[in-house]
Amino acid sequence: MSLPPWSTPGLEEAVEAFLAGLVEGDLEPAAYPTDPAYRTRGEDGPLEVTYPLRTLNGDTIARPIPDHMVVVRANVTTPSMERLQTGLRELTVVVEDFLAGMDRKRHSSRDPDDHRGWNTGAVIGFGPTFFRDRETGEPRFPFPLVPKQLDFLRLEGDDRFGVDPVSTQADLVIAFESQSYTLAMSGYDHVVEYVRRTEWLDLVDVVQGVTRGDGRNHLGFYDGVRNPTLDSTPSLYDVTMVRPPDEAPALESGSYMVHRRYSFDLERWAAAADEQEEIVGIHKESGADRVPMARGSHVGKAVLPNAPHILRRGVNYAEIRDDQSLDTGLLFISFQRSPEQFVTLYDHFLYGTDRGPPDRLLTGGMVRPSTADLYFVPDYIGWGYAGHVFFEPDAFARLYQGGAQARGGAFTEALATYRGIVRDHPHFLPAYTNISDLAPDEGLIEETEARADQALALDPDHFLGLNVKAWACYLHGDYPRATQFARRAIEASYVDSFRAFPYHTLGASLIELGRFAEAEAALRRSAIRVNVEPLICYSLGNSLDAQGRDAEAEKIYARTLEVVEYRLRYGQVSARDRRNLFHMRYVRYRSPRSRSVFEAVRRLVSASPNTYGPAPQGPGAS
Numbered sequence: 001m002s003l004p005p006w007s008t009p010g011l012e013e014a015v016e017a018f019l020a021g022l023v024e025g026d027l028e029p030a031a032y033p034t035d036p037a038y039r040t041r042g043e044d045g046p047l048e049v050t051y052p053l054r055t056l057n058g059d060t061i062a063r064p065i066p067d068h069m070v071v072v073r074a075n076v077t078t079p080s081m082e083r084l085q086t087g088l089r090e091l092t093v094v095v096e097d098f099l100a101g102m103d104r105k106r107h108s109s110r111d112p113d114d115h116r117g118w119n120t121g122a123v124i125g126f127g128p129t130f131f132r133d134r135e136t137g138e139p140r141f142p143f144p145l146v147p148k149q150l151d152f153l154r155l156e157g158d159d160r161f162g163v164d165p166v167s168t169q170a171d172l173v174i175a176f177e178s179q180s181y182t183l184a185m186s187g188y189d190h191v192v193e194y195v196r197r198t199e200w201l202d203l204v205d206v207v208q209g210v211t212r213g214d215g216r217n218h219l220g221f222y223d224g225v226r227n228p229t230l231d232s233t234p235s236l237y238d239v240t241m242v243r244p245p246d247e248a249p250a251l252e253s254g255s256y257m258v259h260r261r262y263s264f265d266l267e268r269w270a271a272a273a274d275e276q277e278e279i280v281g282i283h284k285e286s287g288a289d290r291v292p293m294a295r296g297s298h299v300g301k302a303v304l305p306n307a308p309h310i311l312r313r314g315v316n317y318a319e320i321r322d323d324q325s326l327d328t329g330l331l332f333i334s335f336q337r338s339p340e341q342f343v344t345l346y347d348h349f350l351y352g353t354d355r356g357p358p359d360r361l362l363t364g365g366m367v368r369p370s371t372a373d374l375y376f377v378p379d380y381i382g383w384g385y386a387g388h389v390f391f392e393p394d395a396f397a398r399l400y401q402g403g404a405q406a407r408g409g410a411f412t413e414a415l416a417t418y419r420g421i422v423r424d425h426p427h428f429l430p431a432y433t434n435i436s437d438l439a440p441d442e443g444l445i446e447e448t449e450a451r452a453d454q455a456l457a458l459d460p461d462h463f464l465g466l467n468v469k470a471w472a473c474y475l476h477g478d479y480p481r482a483t484q485f486a487r488r489a490i491e492a493s494y495v496d497s498f499r500a501f502p503y504h505t506l507g508a509s510l511i512e513l514g515r516f517a518e519a520e521a522a523l524r525r526s527a528i529r530v531n532v533e534p535l536i537c538y539s540l541g542n543s544l545d546a547q548g549r550d551a552e553a554e555k556i557y558a559r560t561l562e563v564v565e566y567r568l569r570y571g572q573v574s575a576r577d578r579r580n581l582f583h584m585r586y587v588r589y590r591s592p593r594s595r596s597v598f599e600a601v602r603r604l605v606s607a608s609p610n611t612y613g614p615a616p617q618g619p620g621a622s
Contacts, residue, residue, distance in 0.1 A: 061240055061255065061311055061335045065227075066119055066177035067211050068184035069315045071259065071331060073170035073204040073373070074195050076130060081141050085391060087200040091174070092385035094194045095122050098176060098187035100494030120183055122176035124386035125257045125375030128152060130171040145248055145393035149339055153258065153374040155346055157362070165372040170204045173259060173375050175333060177313075184208075207261065209315030209331035227311050239309045240335040250393035252400045253379035255335045258310075258342045261317070261371045263329040307348070308341035310334045329367070339374055382495070383430050383464060395425040402434060409575030411441055422454075429458050429465065436468040440475055441580055448472045463493035470505045475586060482509040500529035500536060508539050511546055511589050519543040532572075534563045534582040534601065541597065542589040550593075557597045564601050568608045578605050 078084055099120055131146045132139055139146075152165040174195075176187045188208070195203045228236045242254045314332045321327050336342055378389045381399070389396045398421050405414035415438060421431035432455035439447040449472035455465035470485035482505055489502035507523035510516070520543040526536045541556035564582070567573050580586065581601055590598070 061123070061236070061313075064119060065211065065313050065315075066121075066184075067179050067315075068181050069175065069177040069209040069313070069331060070184055070188050070191075071207050071209070071333070072174040072176075072191055072195060073172070073206075073259075074174070074201040075171045075204055076140075076200065077202050078200040079140075083200050084141060087198065088387045089385045090198070091124065091194065091201075094191055095124060095174060095176065095187075095386070096494065098122065098190050120176075120178040120180075122174065122187070123257065123377050125173040125175070125377040126150075126387060126390075127169050127171050127173070127373060127375050129169050134166060134169070143390045145250055145390055147247055147251060147254070147256075147376040149247070149256065150374065150376050151339075153339065153343075153372045155343065155369075155372055158369055158372055161368050161370070163369050163372050165374075168371045169373050172201070173257070173373065175257075175259075181210075207317050207319070207331055209317045211315050228309055234309060236311060238337075239341075240311050240337055242337055246338060248393065248397065249400055250389050250397035251376075251378060254389075255337070255377045256339050256342075257375045257377050258332075258334045258336070258339070259371060259373040259375065260332040260369055261329060262332060263327055263368045263370055265366050265368070266328060308336075308344050310336040310341050310345060335377070381430055382498070383462065392425065392428075395421055395428045395431070399428075399430055399434070402431075406438055406576050407574035409579070411438065411576070411579075414438060415442065415444075427458060429455050429462060432458070433464040433468045436472060438576075440586065441576065445472075445475055448475060461488075461492055463489055463495075463498065466492055467498075467502050467505075470502055470509075474505055474509050477512075477588075479509040479512045482506075483513075497529045500526045500533065503529070504533075504536050504539055507543060508587060508589070511539070511543055516543055516546045520547070532563055532566060534560050534567070535584055535587070537563055538582075538584050538594075538597065538601075539587060539589075542587070542591075542594050545591055545593055546589065553593065557593065560597060561600055561604065564604050568604065573605065573608065581605060 076084065078087065099122055126147075128150045129140075131141070131143060131150070152169055154165055155163075158165070174191055176184070176191065178184045178187070188206070192203070192206055195201050228234060228239045240255045242251055242256070244252060247254070312332070312334045314330050316328070317331045318326065318328045334342055378387065380386060381396075398417050402414045402417035402421075405411075405417060415435060418431045418435045418438070421428050422435070425431070432451045436448050436451035436455065439445070439451065449469070452465060452469040452472045455462070456469060459465060466485050466489035470482050470489055473479070473482035473485060486502040486506035486509065490499050490506070493499055493502075503522050503526035507519040507521075507526060510519035510522060520540065523536065523540040523543050527540050530536060537556060537560040541553050541560060544553035544556060567577075567582075581598070584598055584601060
């Protein structure tokens with residue numbers, strides 16, 4: 001690590017020793033002046049916003065489309081509900097091994113090419129045949145909850161290509177992705193090997209996909225995908241995430257995933273060289289729309305006023321068939337709040353609103369679909385296993401209910417909801433950690449630590465328990481123990497952005513211990529992971545203020561106010577945020593400058609409308 005020129009003698013060695021005591025080799029910002037928490041509006045161009053995103057299921061879809069994707073499909077062979085449950089636990093561990101790196105240290109590797117910048121993610125989805133018999137439609141297992149919109153994906157026109165969703169649908173899908181080919185292949189080896197050797201699953205197929213460096217598909221045209229984002233209207237969450245009454249409350253924040261494979265007939269395509277731009281609807285060289293655009297062109301059919309939105313992820317694939325011929329095409333998946341969004345778009349894609357000329361690319365034999373799968377991807381809360389919600393929907397429904405109550409200002413009711421989960425599901429660790437997280441807002445400091453201890457009694461090494469225990473120690477003024485538990489929490493989570501929270505607790509505790517330079521190092525690591533959290537920016541400013549670096553502190557404090565304004569602008573300020581001022585009221589450090597920033601935040605929040613919209617969720621969010 002290279003420290004800035006304001007370093008004092010011996011400081012570099014001291015901070016290096018401090019960093020070595022964290023997660024071995026964990027990456028820190030390479031250049032302080034350009035890290036996200038240090039920049040202000042308009043400086044060095046647009047500011048990339050970083051959120052706390054899970055890397056398994058739900059929030060994986062918020063990541064950019066990767067260069068490499070692998071889709072594994074499998075069918076369940078066991079008739080045993082008990083074996084199915086243990087199998088899903090095993091599968092989740094295998095997929096998380098890939099996400100964490102095979103040594104569980106992907107996001108803290110010494111290898112400079114193996115870090116969070118590779119956007120490694122995965123989803124595990126459940127098809128209709130996971131729940132019901134393929135032929136009879138009868139339940140296969142006595143699940144108390146099944147997604148009500150989950151059925152075979154019957155699309156108009158597929159029968160012409162011999163696509164039968166009843167036969168092509170798989171029970172399970174595991175899709176994983178990365179910017180790195182090496183990382184994607186490590187997942188291929190690890191996940192596929194497990195599916196092949198386990199007795200409760202039967203491997204259906206594996207397909208690898210890549211994006212070309214020039215952004216073109218196998219047909220030689222630019223893809224032109226425009227996806228919703230976290231800040232678009234409608235937002236990515238509005239487009240993709242299930243909410244009641246669409247589905248049962250326990251399935252909140254899940255998503256429906258469509259899986260399609262489209263094979264390209266490149267010989268027929270080459271024969272139509274003079275017509276390619278007219279068929280697609282854009283210029284091959286520039287990717288710009290043709291004017292005028294043919295009514296039956298592929299892009300022309302895709303333009304539908306007031307169309308439902310979906311989130312698309314498409315990559316190219318190439319395989320050798322059994323007859324040694326080459327199969328090339330598009331590996332396509334999409335995420336949507338309801339399957340109807342995709343069905344409506346696809347129907348228009350073929351014929352348009354006026355049932356006019358069909359899409360020549362799809363109906364002219366140049367592109368042929370070979371699969372039509374639909375899956376439900378449940379939210380993953382950072383504890384349990386993929387599909388856990390289908391076994392215990394009551395606990396999950398009440399967990400989401402408590403979170404909604406807390407965000408809406410019904411704090412007493414939220415605590416009662418969480419306590420009810422503890423009573424009825426005493427093994428359900430997130431209920432304990434959510435009580436621990438929420439209790440300080442009601443002045444229940446003793447319960448904060450007691451519930452953290454109960455969570456650690458269930459699992460002494462789980463990130464959620466360690467994280468709230470560290471914060472409880474900070475609130476009690478036990479800063480040495482707060483640093484110990486924060487370090488353990490940092491090491492326990494493979495989800496890099498989740499580390500922002502214990503890094504903050506570590507930094508805030510070190511400030512109180514007078515170890516300001518070490519606190520700054522920890523807080524910069526926190527801010528680089530999640531830069532839209534006012535609490536993190538505020539504490540980073542405090543660490544600079546404590547060192548007498550006035551100009552730098554002022555810059556970070558200004559950034560704190562910008563983050564608050566950003567959150568207010570996008571409706572990401574809950575009643576709980578208003579009450580505890582983004583947890584800033586619990587920060588012990590108060591200098592005259594720090595206090596003035598705190599009061600400025602209070603004024604901003606008080607003057608803003610009391611509205612709240614869906615926001616990205618962090619670990620144990622409530």
